[in-house]
Amino acid sequence: MKKEIINELVGIVGQDWVVSDLSQMQSYLYDETELRIRPIANEDCVVVKPSTAQEVSEVVKLANKHLVPVVPRGGGTGLCGAAIPTSSSIVLSLERLNKIVEFDNKNLMITVEAGVTLEGLLEEMKEHGKLFFPVHPGDEGAQIGGMVVENAGGVRAVKHGIMRSHVKGVEVVLPTGELVNLGGKLIKNNMGYDLLHMMIGSEGTLGIVTKATLKLYAKNPNIGTLLVSFDTAEQAADVVPLILQEGIIPLAIEYMDRETALVSAEHIGQTYPATKGEVDLMFILDEATEDDLYAKCERIVEMCEENGAVDSLIAETSKDQRNLLEIRSNVYTAYKENIVDALDMAVPSASVPSFLKDLKAIAVKYNTESAVVGHIADGNVHNFIMLKDGKVPDYADDMRNEMYAAARKYGGTITAEHGTGKTRMKHMHQQYSPREIEIMKGVKKAFDPNNILNPGTIVD
Amino acid sequence: MKKEIINELVGIVGQDWVVSDLSQMQSYLYDETELRIRPIANEDCVVVKPSTAQEVSEVVKLANKHLVPVVPRGGGTGLCGAAIPTSSSIVLSLERLNKIVEFDNKNLMITVEAGVTLEGLLEEMKEHGKLFFPVHPGDEGAQIGGMVVENAGGVRAVKHGIMRSHVKGVEVVLPTGELVNLGGKLIKNNMGYDLLHMMIGSEGTLGIVTKATLKLYAKNPNIGTLLVSFDTAEQAADVVPLILQEGIIPLAIEYMDRETALVSAEHIGQTYPATKGEVDLMFILDEATEDDLYAKCERIVEMCEENGAVDSLIAETSKDQRNLLEIRSNVYTAYKENIVDALDMAVPSASVPSFLKDLKAIAVKYNTESAVVGHIADGNVHNFIMLKDGKVPDYADDMRNEMYAAARKYGGTITAEHGTGKTRMKHMHQQYSPREIEIMKGVKKAFDPNNILNPGTIVD
Numbered sequence: 001m002k003k004e005i006i007n008e009l010v011g012i013v014g015q016d017w018v019v020s021d022l023s024q025m026q027s028y029l030y031d032e033t034e035l036r037i038r039p040i041a042n043e044d045c046v047v048v049k050p051s052t053a054q055e056v057s058e059v060v061k062l063a064n065k066h067l068v069p070v071v072p073r074g075g076g077t078g079l080c081g082a083a084i085p086t087s088s089s090i091v092l093s094l095e096r097l098n099k100i101v102e103f104d105n106k107n108l109m110i111t112v113e114a115g116v117t118l119e120g121l122l123e124e125m126k127e128h129g130k131l132f133f134p135v136h137p138g139d140e141g142a143q144i145g146g147m148v149v150e151n152a153g154g155v156r157a158v159k160h161g162i163m164r165s166h167v168k169g170v171e172v173v174l175p176t177g178e179l180v181n182l183g184g185k186l187i188k189n190n191m192g193y194d195l196l197h198m199m200i201g202s203e204g205t206l207g208i209v210t211k212a213t214l215k216l217y218a219k220n221p222n223i224g225t226l227l228v229s230f231d232t233a234e235q236a237a238d239v240v241p242l243i244l245q246e247g248i249i250p251l252a253i254e255y256m257d258r259e260t261a262l263v264s265a266e267h268i269g270q271t272y273p274a275t276k277g278e279v280d281l282m283f284i285l286d287e288a289t290e291d292d293l294y295a296k297c298e299r300i301v302e303m304c305e306e307n308g309a310v311d312s313l314i315a316e317t318s319k320d321q322r323n324l325l326e327i328r329s330n331v332y333t334a335y336k337e338n339i340v341d342a343l344d345m346a347v348p349s350a351s352v353p354s355f356l357k358d359l360k361a362i363a364v365k366y367n368t369e370s371a372v373v374g375h376i377a378d379g380n381v382h383n384f385i386m387l388k389d390g391k392v393p394d395y396a397d398d399m400r401n402e403m404y405a406a407a408r409k410y411g412g413t414i415t416a417e418h419g420t421g422k423t424r425m426k427h428m429h430q431q432y433s434p435r436e437i438e439i440m441k442g443v444k445k446a447f448d449p450n451n452i453l454n455p456g457t458i459v460d
Numbered sequence: 461m462k463k464e465i466i467n468e469l470v471g472i473v474g475q476d477w478v479v480s481d482l483s484q485m486q487s488y489l490y491d492e493t494e495l496r497i498r499p500i501a502n503e504d505c506v507v508v509k510p511s512t513a514q515e516v517s518e519v520v521k522l523a524n525k526h527l528v529p530v531v532p533r534g535g536g537t538g539l540c541g542a543a544i545p546t547s548s549s550i551v552l553s554l555e556r557l558n559k560i561v562e563f564d565n566k567n568l569m570i571t572v573e574a575g576v577t578l579e580g581l582l583e584e585m586k587e588h589g590k591l592f593f594p595v596h597p598g599d600e601g602a603q604i605g606g607m608v609v610e611n612a613g614g615v616r617a618v619k620h621g622i623m624r625s626h627v628k629g630v631e632v633v634l635p636t637g638e639l640v641n642l643g644g645k646l647i648k649n650n651m652g653y654d655l656l657h658m659m660i661g662s663e664g665t666l667g668i669v670t671k672a673t674l675k676l677y678a679k680n681p682n683i684g685t686l687l688v689s690f691d692t693a694e695q696a697a698d699v700v701p702l703i704l705q706e707g708i709i710p711l712a713i714e715y716m717d718r719e720t721a722l723v724s725a726e727h728i729g730q731t732y733p734a735t736k737g738e739v740d741l742m743f744i745l746d747e748a749t750e751d752d753l754y755a756k757c758e759r760i761v762e763m764c765e766e767n768g769a770v771d772s773l774i775a776e777t778s779k780d781q782r783n784l785l786e787i788r789s790n791v792y793t794a795y796k797e798n799i800v801d802a803l804d805m806a807v808p809s810a811s812v813p814s815f816l817k818d819l820k821a822i823a824v825k826y827n828t829e830s831a832v833v834g835h836i837a838d839g840n841v842h843n844f845i846m847l848k849d850g851k852v853p854d855y856a857d858d859m860r861n862e863m864y865a866a867a868r869k870y871g872g873t874i875t876a877e878h879g880t881g882k883t884r885m886k887h888m889h890q891q892y893s894p895r896e897i898e899i900m901k902g903v904k905k906a907f908d909p910n911n912i913l914n915p916g917t918i919v920d
Contacts, residue, residue, distance in 0.1 A: 104808075106698075107809055150650070164657070165625065174895060174899075178895045180893055180896055181871075185808035185871060186838075186839065186873055186876070187806070188613045188806050188835075188838055188840050190613075190661055190873070191874050191888070191891050193662065193904075194611075194661055195896060195900070197657040198654070201650055201654050217707075218704065218706060218708075241565065247677075247679075248678075249678075346646055346647070348564075348567045349566070350564070377647075378648055379645075411629075412644070412646070414651050415651050416648035416650060417650055418650065420650065420652055431651050433638065433640055436652075442903075442906020443653055443906050445906070446898075446899050
């Protein structure tokens with residue numbers, strides 16, 4: 001990185017907040033993307049840590065002057081390589097924009113700076129017992145700004161949707177350096193094109209979010225977890241819409257292959273409580289009253305039994321609930337060492353059983369396995385391409401393409417929540433027509449005429 | 461309109477579905493925008509009524525060849541002049557795309573062609589008793605395609621949000637003629653930029669929606685309506701967040717000035733049931749069980765009384781409920797004859813009382829009145845600029861600008877649900893910076909390089 005640029009950055013944020021020594025920069029060059037598929041970071045970078053939106057704006061203006069890319073960085077928990085600088089860049093970390101700006105009890109909203117972590121937000125929410133923020137993508141090290149631009153999802157989408165449902169306003173530094181506010185403490189806004197909704201999910205390519213206003217909801221204090229076992233994925237999938245049609249909306253409905261669950265349980269030294277059947281649904285419910293909770297749990301069990309469930313158990317204590325959730329959460333870590341790629345497709349939820357069969361058939365064809373867990377009520381399936389004899393197998397690309405094609409066959413998406421980033425950009429043509437990709441490039445150009453912000457992400 | 465173009469249109473859709481005689485075209489030239497503010501239609505138009513998305517595509521390609529504008533038209537119930545052709549145009553009516561495509565019980569979604577009316581959708585939903593579609597902007601003559609591109613709202617946004625929350629997929633003819641599908645039967649999709657969310661609210665400028673897939677929800681069969689009276693708007697507004705914080709989420713919370721309510725009641729020959737106090741909140745609740753309904757109504761009344769309510773009544777019979785709703789719904793028609801402009805601003809809901817004071821002060825300043833009703837829980841206020849001695853007063857523009865400025869002072873929006881269209885485009889600079897408007901123009905250009913679709917709407 002040119003000395004001149006480094007000096008100007010020091011002029012904006014001060015000596016202490018510019019890192020130009022490669023040895024101190026390593027933790028800013030990668031995110032949580034799988035080792036075997038992540039792009040290689042360009043090491044000719046400089047890390048800058050502004051403390052205000054104004055400083056972010058000045059950095060972006062400087063970048064436009066020198067035509068050097070800026071790669072915004074949140075908690076580094078992303079899974080699509082969006083935060084990895086692949087050309088010589090200014091890596092702009094939001095970590096110092098870490099203040100809770102305002103808890104607004106009357107509008108049921110909270111405004112936080114972009115660098116506040118999910119953990120920090122949840123801590124703050126403990127102070128305001130009655131209300132809660134529903135989105136939880138798993139890793140509490142994620143920063144709110146990153147969750148906005150990655151449109152984070154997670155297990156609770158059944159009941160509460162994704163980030164897009166709850167982000168009402170953002171303060172954002174545009175790629176040309178202007179500081180603007182999109183949206184606000186508003187439920188309805190039909191003035192102009194909705195640039196707020198373009199910003200959500202834009203992966204740091206259309207602007208740098210510096211502040212976000214999030215909708216809050218009344219907390220239902222009674223939590224229960226149910227584990228119900230079935231012989232087949234079809235039986236499990238078929239019962240899901242019946243439950244939703246009755247107006248029972250669990251916080252989460254998770255699907256697990258038994259084999260996968262057992263591997264995960266063993267990995268963390270737990271005993272998996274289900275023994276009958278081949279697949280499980282895990283229901284998490286949060287209800288206003290204890291009566292509601294038990295009535296709904298009972299009704300779910302009843303409906304599952306009518307649809308062929310072979311066993312069910314209620315995790316009564318919070319310890320039992322935690323154990324179950326840990327087994328579900330550790331599926332990824334149990335397999336991590338041997339993973340080439342963690343896929344993240346979604347199909348219409350009713351197509352999940354057929355899609356699972358397709359995934360299995362593709363794995364069998366390549367003489368390998370592909371463990372599956374999924375947010376079944378929103379059709380979001382996570383499965384893996386595994387190492388073969390400790391190496392990335394020759395067939396990995398073909399297998400991935402075939403799995404993507406299977407998802408597309410049902411009108412599905414290649415990535416439900418992890419994002420396009422730098423790792424899935426090459427697959428855009430599998431989901432979108434040339435004209436759609438051309439429009440996306442035009443949108444990028446409208447926001448970022450000099451292609452300064454996070455180039456090589458989503459579109460070329 | 462050139463004979464050549466008319467002939468080519470006949471070639472696409474057949475003689476019966478092209479209207480080029482001005483006398484038969486009148487009902488296609490205007491929408492429901494107030495007479496005194498609506499733009500004047502250019503009468504050198506031709507109306508075309510394709511019956512398939514393929515035909516829509518061919519019309520749009522023809523328009524690109526001749527560089528003649530296309531103005532898409534739904535039910536004509538819009539309130540911002542978006543459907544009024546202000547230059548010599550092809551008016552493309554979606555009325556023949558009127559089929560229910562698929563009721564998908566397993567995915568809890570319904571797919572309809574764009575020209576299906578809200579009335580038609582509600583009729584269809586009666587066949588599927590357990591599920592319902594929540595958005596209701598008031599006029600059931602609205603077509604679903606129009607509701608998508610206008611991002612329709614209405615009274616039920618408190619509980620269910622707006623169209624944006626429920627539109628999961630659209631089939632759309634792009635301004636360059638290609639037919640594409642955006643989104644799908646998906647709850648999560650993070651591949652690429654979200655063009656679906658650009659299409660929602662784009663007012664027929666970025667594409668012609670030909671089909672929409674909408675999310676459905678379990679119907680709560682127990683409906684109740686509560687009317688609670690207060691002395692001041694502040695008292696009424698202050699109780700709203702307390703109710704939401706308890707997890708009681710009514711279908712609707714409507715605010716009415718007493719004076720306004722009385723005018724409306726008289727207009728339709730009803731007796732308004734409330735007599736004490738100066739303002740009312742009307743709560744509509746839909747709950748799963750009768751017990752839930754009564755418990756929540758009681759709790760609301762209790763909380764209102766703790767916050768200064770002077771009277772309350774429950775509309776027990778569906779006749780009483782209908783009467784109350786009719787009074788609320790007829791506020792607009794009661795004043796219609798004397799309305800210059802029906803405004804549609806929104807502010808953060810906690811700012812509603814201050815905003816109402818501002819609106820009143822502005823009306824007093826101009827020695828006029830401005831009746832107010834509002835969706836108070838989402839901060840959306842509807843008020844009027846009235847005729848003076850039967851004429852549009854000189855101060856109308858100044859008064860409107862001052863009211864818009866008042867909304868902006870609280871971080872509000874000029875239009876919460878009616879849209880920008882051709883009537884509010886000139887006010888874009890009151891809400892957005894030059895750079896934001898420039899980006900919006902760039903987005904339009906990315907979709908519509910020849911500026912074919914509905915030019916002069918949202919952006920120049």
